[in-house]
Amino acid sequence: MEKWTALLVDDEVEFVSTLAERLELRGIEALTATDGQEALEIVADRRPPVVVLDLLMPGVGGLDVLRHIRANYPDVEVILLTGHGSTQDGIHGMRLGAFDFLMKPVKIEELIPKMVEARAKAVRATADQGGEP
Numbered sequence: 001m002e003k004w005t006a007l008l009v010d011d012e013v014e015f016v017s018t019l020a021e022r023l024e025l026r027g028i029e030a031l032t033a034t035d036g037q038e039a040l041e042i043v044a045d046r047r048p049p050v051v052v053l054d055l056l057m058p059g060v061g062g063l064d065v066l067r068h069i070r071a072n073y074p075d076v077e078v079i080l081l082t083g084h085g086s087t088q089d090g091i092h093g094m095r096l097g098a099f100d101f102l103m104k105p106v107k108i109e110e111l112i113p114k115m116v117e118a119r120a121k122a123v124r125a126t127a128d129q130g131g132e133p
Contacts, residue, residue, distance in 0.1 A: 005029040005046065006115055009039040009065065010054040010081065019052075022108050028115070036060025040068055043076060049122035050115050051078045054104075055089050063093060070097040075125040077118035081106055 006023065010016040011034050020030035031048060033039040037060050043051065051069065055062035062080060069076050078097070082090040083104035090101030099118040102110060 003027050003029055004119060005031060005048045006050040006052060006119075007031045007033060007039060007042055007046070007048040008052050009033045009036070009057075009062070011035060011057040012054070019108075019111075023112075023115075026112060028112075036062065036065040039065050043069055043073055047073065047076065049076060049126070050099075050118045051076060052081060052111070052115065053078050054081045054083075055086060055093065056083065063089070063096065066093055066096050066098055075122055075129060077122045079111075079114055079118055 006028055008016050008019055008030055013034055016032045016034060020032050023030040031042055031046060033042055036057055039051070039053070040060070053062050053065055066078050066080070069078055077099040080090055080093045080098045080101035081104050082101055093101055099121065100114050102114065
């Protein structure tokens with residue numbers, strides 16, 4: 001399996017670092033951000049094909065980050081993580097163009113297949129635009 005990059009965005013530092021370690025063990029380079037502004041800077045700089053994004057963060061929230069990514073980087077796919085019974089936010093995120101949403105706590109066995117699907121879609125979109133994946 002070829003190594004590829006994903007961005008993990010969550011204000012819970014321990015969660016994001018643990019998830020990053022688990023993805024690295026499975027051959028996925030995991031960039032991390034602990035707030036929305038940092039996430040937007042990484043997306044602008046690195047253009048990861050997949051962003052796993054927590055919705056509830058202080059400052060620039062997940063839905064704002066999603067809107068910005070959809071408007072400026074249509075080939076980047078976003079998987080939302082929702083918690084605290086915020087299914088409505090996940091559905092709203094899907095309407096805004098998220099690839100999918102998963103409830104926290106998320107199981108790695110559930111997340112990785114979604115990430116692989118999202119990456120495949122991102123690679124197709126990039127190829128359709130004549131760019132590099």
